Amino acid sequence: MDMDKVKCPHCGYEMPLQAAKDAICRGVFVRCKGRNCKRIFEVRINSNSDKTK
Numbered sequence: 001m002d003m004d005k006v007k008c009p010h011c012g013y014e015m016p017l018q019a020a021k022d023a024i025c026r027g028v029f030v031r032c033k034g035r036n037c038k039r040i041f042e043v044r045i046n047s048n049s050d051k052t053k
């Protein structure tokens with residue numbers, strides 16, 4: 001299965017999270033593990049795919 005890594009939108013840190021390319025995710029928040037970041041961001045995967053298609 002193809003997997004996408006989840007990256008922090010603030011610093012680009014690769015989170016220890018992976019999602020299938022056809023996963024749909026929104027409203028899930030994680031804290032960045034980047035050293036100088038630690039910001040909370042929303043994990044959005046294909047959540048607006050009806051718009052992009």
Ligand SMILES: [Zn+2]
Pocket residue numbers: 008009010011012013032033034037038039
């Ligand atoms: Zn970050």
